[in-house]
Amino acid sequence: MQQNLFDGHWDSNQESTDKSSFPDTACAISNRYHESRISDAGQQKARAKSLGQFYTPQTVSNSISNLIVNNLSNDKRTLRILDPFCGDGRMLESIAEKITQNNVGKIQxxxxxxxxxxxxxxxxANDRLDETRYRIGNEVELDVNLTMEDYFLRASTPVQADICVTNPPWVTLKATREIASPNLSYVNxxxxxxxxxTGTQRFAINLARVGFAAAARSVHKGGLLGIVIPLSMLSDIASENLRKQFLxxxxxxxxxxxxxxxxxxxxxDxxxxxxxxxxxxxxDSPLNIVRNMRxxxxxxxxxxxxxxxELFGSSYRIPDLIGKEANFQLKQFKSFPPLAAHTHVRIFREIDETRVTDRFTKESDWKFIKGKLMKRYTIDLQALPNIFLESPQRFKGLHSPKVVWRDVARRSQHRRxxxxxxxxxxxxxNSLGCxxxxxxxxxxxYYYLGLLNSWSTEFQVRALSNTNHVSTSIVKLLRFPEFDSGDKLHISLVESVKKQIASTSDEHQEAVESAVLKVLGLNYDQLNIMKVGLDRA
Incomplete structure (x- = not known):
């Protein structure tokens, strides 16, 4: 059970946890946290990263502002526009200028x-909006009110705006478990x-999620919200409750x-x-998605x-796949069981790589492999160092062959x-999954190796994860037919994979892809849909 917010933060002589005193306590927690972050940040670049400051590109601000202006449907003479995380004021500047440019005389x-x-x-921000006021002139009166304050503390009393435009801080705050830690107090x-x-990690919180929630609370009924967030929030499991509440x-x-x-x-990046x-x-409203490509x-x-x-479910878990056809293609994999349910298949990690070189020794017969020591289908066994293992018997995967794959895999790579x-x-x-x-x-x-190295896996991983990792939890969710040694299509895939392993080039890769398609009951048109969905066509 999570510790009560007030535990450890109130004076011991206080007789009750009357929430009328809560704002003062919250301010103290916030101030202590932000003082530690700003003082530790140092140079400007480090400071921006520490605070999650990544200012919105002008083209993106203008795109949001244009769409909001096109959807304005009120006859108000005064509009209240809020940016709860305003930074240098560029999003407020953009929306003010777009409204003024499209004003037909109603908004004063x-x-x-x-x-x-x-x-x-x-x-x-004050300097920027002073310049904006000068450019706009007398067309519309600008009343600017900027405050140095932690907007997160206004959870129960948010500003109620006609329009909210914002780009919340992009940083995951990880706390130590020490009671006196400013981070722990602020996370709680x-x-x-x-x-x-709240995500799956009790001692961490994603401030972009919190900013999304705070911004959504800050628009009155019928008002408009425009927000910039990491793409991962559209599909990750940790954001599911937030998406449901939002919708x-x-x-x-x-x-x-x-x-x-x-x-x-x-x-x-x-x-x-x-x-x-x-x-x-x-x-009953439709959904419009614009996908910008590389x-x-x-x-x-x-x-x-x-x-x-039908495609995204009640939580709107929207995969990062380009094209409507790709999202319908993804649905076809649901007829297969996830790898986690395959009989006798085990997906796992083995040892932590922290200070692993301290255990390297030529006197041991055990060898060690990490992500940088392998490629697709091939491993240079001569390059693997020997390692001392204190209790080798506890590693079940050590005594038989296994498939390994790189955990770190940037989404920008052609093949991840x-x-x-x-x-x-x-x-x-642990830079490898097993x-x-x-x-x-x-x-x-060999069957599972062919599946993992196929475009079908690339396609599913892209849909399941918006991070630069291919974790064991993601691989467990991949859907494929279970291996059947009596199935000729499965054995054909095995033989193609063996030829590819024995080759010094990718000459058999197309044969592997063809065999995977046959195992899945798909054709080359569907493969092309997957590549288009991956922006790899």
């Missing part, structure tokens, strides 16, 4: 409200204030995705997306409410999955 005043915990950012505070954002109260007007290869954010929504529930082109996907529910078979007496570091198929015979390993 814009109240621009911003919050940030960084005094330098507040000053920059935010988990209490925003329970829908109870909001209707998405548009989702737009951006791959990291476009390099729109300076110093950020991460896919991201924007969401524009209206603060009212409308279950080559600068874009595609638009339109889903009816029934199609969106690098898997190979390693013989017995080799232990894998799969064994004991009791199924050696052919089973």
């Amino acid at each position: 005043k814009l109240e621009l409200i911003g919050f940030d915990i960084d005094p330098t950012a507040i000053k920059e 505070l935010l988990n209490e204030l925003y329970p829908e954002t 109870k109260e909001q209707t998405i007007e548009r989702v737009e995705t951006y791959p990291s290869e476009l390099k729109l954010f300076s110093g950020v 991460q896919d991201f997306c924007t969401i524009v929504s209206r603060a009212q529930s409308s279950p 080559n600068g082109e874009s595609s638009v996907e339109y889903y009816t409410s029934d199609e969106a529910f 999955i690098h898997a190979a078979v390693v013989p017995p007496r080799i232990i894998a570091g 799969l064994s198929a004991d009791n199924l015979g050696s052919s089973a390993l």
